[in-house]
Amino acid sequence: MRKNTIDLQEKLQELLLAQRDNFLQGKVADYIPALASVKPDLMGISVATIDGQVFGAGDYQHPFSIQSISKVFGLVMAMNRIGDSIWQRVRMEPSGQPFNSIIQLEWEKGIPRNPVINAGAILVSDILTSHFSASKLAFLSFVRKLAENDNIYVDNQVYLSELKHGNLNAALAYLMKSFGNIEAEIPDVLSHYFTQCSISMSCEQLAKSLLFLANKGIDPRTKETICTARNAHKVNAILSTSGMYDQSGEFAFSVGLPAKSGVGGGVIAIVPGYGVICTWSPPLNNYGNSVVGMNLMADITEELGLSIYY
Amino acid sequence: MRKNTIDLQEKLQELLLAQRDNFLQGKVADYIPALASVKPDLMGISVATIDGQVFGAGDYQHPFSIQSISKVFGLVMAMNRIGDSIWQRVRMEPSGQPFNSIIQLEWEKGIPRNPVINAGAILVSDILTSHFSASKLAFLSFVRKLAENDNIYVDNQVYLSELKHGNLNAALAYLMKSFGNIEAEIPDVLSHYFTQCSISMSCEQLAKSLLFLANKGIDPRTKETICTARNAHKVNAILSTSGMYDQSGEFAFSVGLPAKSGVGGGVIAIVPGYGVICTWSPPLNNYGNSVVGMNLMADITEELGLSIYY
Amino acid sequence: MRKNTIDLQEKLQELLLAQRDNFLQGKVADYIPALASVKPDLMGISVATIDGQVFGAGDYQHPFSIQSISKVFGLVMAMNRIGDSIWQRVRMEPSGQPFNSIIQLEWEKGIPRNPVINAGAILVSDILTSHFSASKLAFLSFVRKLAENDNIYVDNQVYLSELKHGNLNAALAYLMKSFGNIEAEIPDVLSHYFTQCSISMSCEQLAKSLLFLANKGIDPRTKETICTARNAHKVNAILSTSGMYDQSGEFAFSVGLPAKSGVGGGVIAIVPGYGVICTWSPPLNNYGNSVVGMNLMADITEELGLSIYY
Amino acid sequence: MRKNTIDLQEKLQELLLAQRDNFLQGKVADYIPALASVKPDLMGISVATIDGQVFGAGDYQHPFSIQSISKVFGLVMAMNRIGDSIWQRVRMEPSGQPFNSIIQLEWEKGIPRNPVINAGAILVSDILTSHFSASKLAFLSFVRKLAENDNIYVDNQVYLSELKHGNLNAALAYLMKSFGNIEAEIPDVLSHYFTQCSISMSCEQLAKSLLFLANKGIDPRTKETICTARNAHKVNAILSTSGMYDQSGEFAFSVGLPAKSGVGGGVIAIVPGYGVICTWSPPLNNYGNSVVGMNLMADITEELGLSIYY
Structure with missing residues (x-):
């Protein structure tokens, strides 16, 4: 073929x-x-x-x-770390909505549709933040190993921009937390999330x-x-x-x-x-x-x- | 493999x-x-x-x-008949909702998410009803030919039951018609739809x-x-x-x-x-x-x- | 004052x-x-x-x-006829949505928010259709008596137009029927509804x-x-x-x-x-x-x- | 009467x-x-x-x-301060949804339905926070004057509890900020909001x-x-x-x-x-x-x- x-x-x-x-x-x-x-x-x-x-x-x-492509690496890390228990906190269904819709998240009680929409990736970031002592470093090391290249970095200018304009993602995170589906502190979770998005x-x-x-x-x-x-x-x-x-x-x-x-x-x-x-x-x-x-x-x-x- | x-x-x-x-x-x-x-x-x-x-x-x-499995045959018939113009009346995106949700249909102005949820299959039934002089017969013939078996029939008892309990599907059909996305008369469209669902x-x-x-x-x-x-x-x-x-x-x-x-x-x-x-x-x-x-x-x-x- | x-x-x-x-x-x-x-x-x-x-x-x-102003007369007739039991089939809350939204109706399981949005008025029409042997005539008589004027009529041209363009209202009616909240036949209910709307x-x-x-x-x-x-x-x-x-x-x-x-x-x-x-x-x-x-x-x-x- | x-x-x-x-x-x-x-x-x-x-x-x-009753005082203060321009940032329509629904807020692009649902009251808190140098004190003074009583206080235990369990309100605030409808910093806005709610x-x-x-x-x-x-x-x-x-x-x-x-x-x-x-x-x-x-x-x-x- x-x-x-x-x-x-x-x-x-x-x-x-x-x-x-x-x-x-x-x-x-x-x-x-x-x-x-x-x-x-x-x-x-x-x-x-x-x-x-x-x-x-x-x-x-x-x-x-790389922005949202980082969600793939994060998902693999989280599955490796906590196994199938991840699927109790995020579903694996198509979302049928724009990628950052907050409506579906409220509708489904703080359980994101899947781990590659924003809400789901923030939830994955919560898992990484909670289960790694230095989740940002662990993430970067994982990517560097896979790429066989130690010259992969976070673009700090992008990171700071993301943080500044991240209100919608903050809303998603706080909404999930209000449903009890986020464990770590929101600023920590978002910091991890924006860091992985800002890798070049x-x-x-x-x-x-x-x-x-x-x-x-x-x-x-x-x-x-x-x-x-x-x-x-x-x-x-x-x-x-x-x-x-x-x-x-x-x-x-x-x-x-x-x-x-x-x-x-x-x-x-x-x-x-x-x-x-x-x-x-x-x-x-x-x-x-x-x-x-x-x-x-x-x-x-x-x-x-x-x-x-x- | x-x-x-x-x-x-x-x-x-x-x-x-x-x-x-x-x-x-x-x-x-x-x-x-x-x-x-x-x-x-x-x-x-x-x-x-x-x-x-x-x-x-x-x-x-x-x-x-066969119920909703009939949607596969109907989709193939409709694509064969009107080509890619079908995608102007129905999308090909996952629905992210229960299979008969009317909410998404209103949200997206009468355009069903895809042809295998109920709304989409009713739309396909509208195409078949409008483009075949005897769409039910054409459907049955198509299935019989594919199955190489002329003893395939519509279960009339199922058909009558479907018709009697088809209020939600009627609501979907009328909603699409209100957006101008149904051409034939609703009773004809639903009659076709329930017929193809009732094949054994x-x-x-x-x-x-x-x-x-x-x-x-x-x-x-x-x-x-x-x-x-x-x-x-x-x-x-x-x-x-x-x-x-x-x-x-x-x-x-x-x-x-x-x-x-x-x-x-x-x-x-x-x-x-x-x-x-x-x-x-x-x-x-x-x-x-x-x-x-x-x-x-x-x-x-x-x-x-x-x-x-x- | x-x-x-x-x-x-x-x-x-x-x-x-x-x-x-x-x-x-x-x-x-x-x-x-x-x-x-x-x-x-x-x-x-x-x-x-x-x-x-x-x-x-x-x-x-x-x-x-008079169009939707007719909803006031219909509501009074229905309350007079079946008393407070009407509030088991329709709520009395503001709708917070455009007047004919089908979304809220699905969300709330076929119970309209109130009797003066379209869905609610169709439900009231169902009550009138079900409880009067000739509901349209009863409606017209009620209005004539209140207005002290026997020269009030239904505009038949408006009525026929409404019927022809009534797909969205039909969708609302079938959706309520799918939830078991409509008793009479939909065409009868809609015929009553469009009749009362068409009074001049x-x-x-x-x-x-x-x-x-x-x-x-x-x-x-x-x-x-x-x-x-x-x-x-x-x-x-x-x-x-x-x-x-x-x-x-x-x-x-x-x-x-x-x-x-x-x-x-x-x-x-x-x-x-x-x-x-x-x-x-x-x-x-x-x-x-x-x-x-x-x-x-x-x-x-x-x-x-x-x-x-x- | x-x-x-x-x-x-x-x-x-x-x-x-x-x-x-x-x-x-x-x-x-x-x-x-x-x-x-x-x-x-x-x-x-x-x-x-x-x-x-x-x-x-x-x-x-x-x-x-007093909790949400404080929204009445806040609304009066905000109207007194910025006049009718407030109605460009919050509507005056009934909400038709539970009091803290985030869905409607997204649907309507960060404009709350009215100033007495949570989202609207948070927006009012943003106005007060932005237009008073010490909004919490100004609020308390206003209430004390109206009540002709200087022994009215904020219950600090309630305040701290609210802050700790305020994730849904934080989500509402960040969502509005993502639409550009919040001017002050979210922690300041929420601090004001929870303070006024915590008055006894x-x-x-x-x-x-x-x-x-x-x-x-x-x-x-x-x-x-x-x-x-x-x-x-x-x-x-x-x-x-x-x-x-x-x-x-x-x-x-x-x-x-x-x-x-x-x-x-x-x-x-x-x-x-x-x-x-x-x-x-x-x-x-x-x-x-x-x-x-x-x-x-x-x-x-x-x-x-x-x-x-x-």
Whole structure:
């Protein structure tokens, strides 16, 4: 089903070239100055395979703010730490609402629909804050290990901006706490949450760091078990139904892979048994997903026959 | 990845036996008398593969009311008839609400979230009613052809019961019409909808009739194109995010296949590139899904390594 | 507190003149052709007092479609017929939502917030349909008696238009029926509802016919008890909190009287112990209330010191 | 209409006696320990008239936590300070939802329905915090002046409890801030809000302090203008439609006066042109209103013929 990847490098160049002007159709996230100042015409794509190859084109080594893509790492850490008890505090159902809707959270008594909407990721941050003595450091170490790169950092300017404009996330956190579903102090939880959102990584780093999700939980390079096969399965399932905000269904239609996007313009997609794709282009569509990223993911997946729904 | 199916027949027997008493944990749908009178301890499972084999155990040849599973056939017919223009009248996003919620429909101005919740399926019924001179007959013919069986019928007692207890569906239909999203007369649309819900089929018939969805739109037995590969992909994508009511995410977690359930107790699951599984056991859990069906699907999928998320 | 009414006639002329051009700020209801064709610059005001005087200015004897003002008559009839048992099927709380919201109705399990939003009035129509052998005739007779005028009729053109465009009301009715809160057949209930909405009356007729609500239930002209003092009190209470759609609070602010408006452009206000005011001017504001009517009510009430909140 | 008050003192005793055991039907607020420890069988009633008389029975001089009754004082202060510009930040419509619903607040983009639900009162607290150099002190001074009593204090134990259990109110505040509708820092706003809620006053003090609302804004004892007649009118209008949480409509039905309740068990009712009634009994019904208070208000109003809807 999947084409030989011998000339994948060339193909990536070609696909990227075809998107050259499409970034103009989107709008860079401007809710914080630190994101708004990114150059809109940067774009990159990288593919890492479980047999050890890495391909890339364009600005695929340029670091960007990973934002909500960090929710994937956080979820894996929390599942590793507290096991299935996590599912008593957050559901695994699609949200069917914009990504930060407070309505559903009240409706369902402080239990977020899933761990990759904001409320759910804040809840995961509460778990990490409560179960690690230094959760921010633990998070960064986890990501660095997965990316095999110690030069991954939190962008402090982004972090401070997030904190300053984080009122809606604070509202979500206090609402959950009012239902008894947050254990740690809210400022600590939010500080962790905004820290993990403010990490900068490149397409290449992200693609490599998530390979274990395409390989039943095992890092194909080191053979180390990052999480159980079952948990890798769960993450992929959640990303398939809920990873792309209120465009998750459309992404399943046009691409057909477990994926997660961030408002920094990045998108990662897991191809079980094959590898990971990561794209980056800052301008977003109305759903908060990268315009060019959506196109690139559809093109590369079609080209290589990677969809899980065929 | 997928085990040899040489002793699948035996395995199905074994899995079914293990579920023998679990039907007691559920409750047969009782909103209409015609469904409430079904024997709760009937259960069956069937697997049809694209290479032409059919396996079965228990009451796998016993006809039951397919109910919402009919939404899959209706969607394929409508896509074949009016193409992608269908997506201007119904979205393809997970619903995040109970299957018949009227709230979301008002919120989103009469546009259903997807074609496999009730509102969406009523909209599909409107398309069929408007575009076929005899839509009920066309529907039955389509199903009979796919099942290669002319002895498939509408259960008239179920149909009359549905009609009599169909007030909520009527409310959904009138609400959509108030937004201008229904073309035909409501009584005609509902009559079509309740007719297709009232068809009786067996596990074996359902499994065989949906093989084209596991085979890029092509009936593997006749090589006939039932729908385009792209449309088969879309159906599988929708069933993955939304096919199991408000338990779709959990089903993705524990099973990991495109699937659709009905309140008659049936569940079908598509395994792309492999075949179709159908289970039947009338008692339902709180989400409206068959208790035994959920278990059987998890067991057989684990056993054969069929999940699309590994 | 209340000024001598000796020159009220002159005052009404003056207030009306001041509003001469303000109808231009509104928009005549256009959801049905029969209402859309009304001349927008017609306007009238009438005041009837419990001591037997009637004043009027402008087109105060010109009949118009009373629309939702009919809900007041229907509520009195239903309370007279089934007593306080009505409050088991409809609440008496403000709605806090647009007048025809289906969301709240689902949220509260088919129990309308109050009897003067659409859902509540449809429920009242169900009571009338179920408890009168000829409810439409009974309704018309009741209104004629109160207005002391046998030349009050249903506008059949309006009725047919309402019926044709009544999908949202049908949705509300079927939703309530799905919760078991409607007894009669929906088409009969809606036929009654649209009939009472389609009655034509003048400002003078409306003002006179509602005098009993300003006089503890007793018609001041005939001394006949139309309803109990307690029920008159309840109607006035409901009209105070909920009579002006989602502008009820603002009306309480600027006017301070129990009132009900209709999309035909009429507004009635009850002044307990004094009389009834009725205004008419077809163009509506965004809330569905007559622009000129809102102004006239504020002016006349201020002028005569009639507010119940001072 | 209103009976001679010559033996009102005796009547109050009698009405109170009749309620002696009814406190058992309610439940003392227990969300904070400081409130939960109040003796449930305390009860009192006081009536202050604009002609200078004060009546009382039972524990009418026993101080209790005024809680949400403080919203009335806060609203008057804010209207006095910033005039009608307040209505650009909060509406005056009934809420139609439980008193602390966050759903409506999101739905309406951070604009609270009215100033006497929690969100609205927090917004008023923001105005006070932003416009007074020492808003808590200003608030206390205002209340002391109205009550003509310098021995009114904040219960610090209640205050600390409120602060500790104030997560839902924090969520409301942060949500409004995310929509740009809060100016001051949230901790300051909440500190003010919980301070005013934690003031202790007796029935007699409350009845006397609110007389200006029954007298067109003028304190009848000192002839001082506390607020404009128009603003007194507005407060009474809001209290009529929204003062008793989601039982406001029922209160209008059974009592018919502008009123406000608090979870400390107090209820105040304004009788325009006559005076103020205050009752106190800690056990609450399901809506958060004092069981005995609801009864007493209905009884005294019926007895004296005070309803504004007759």
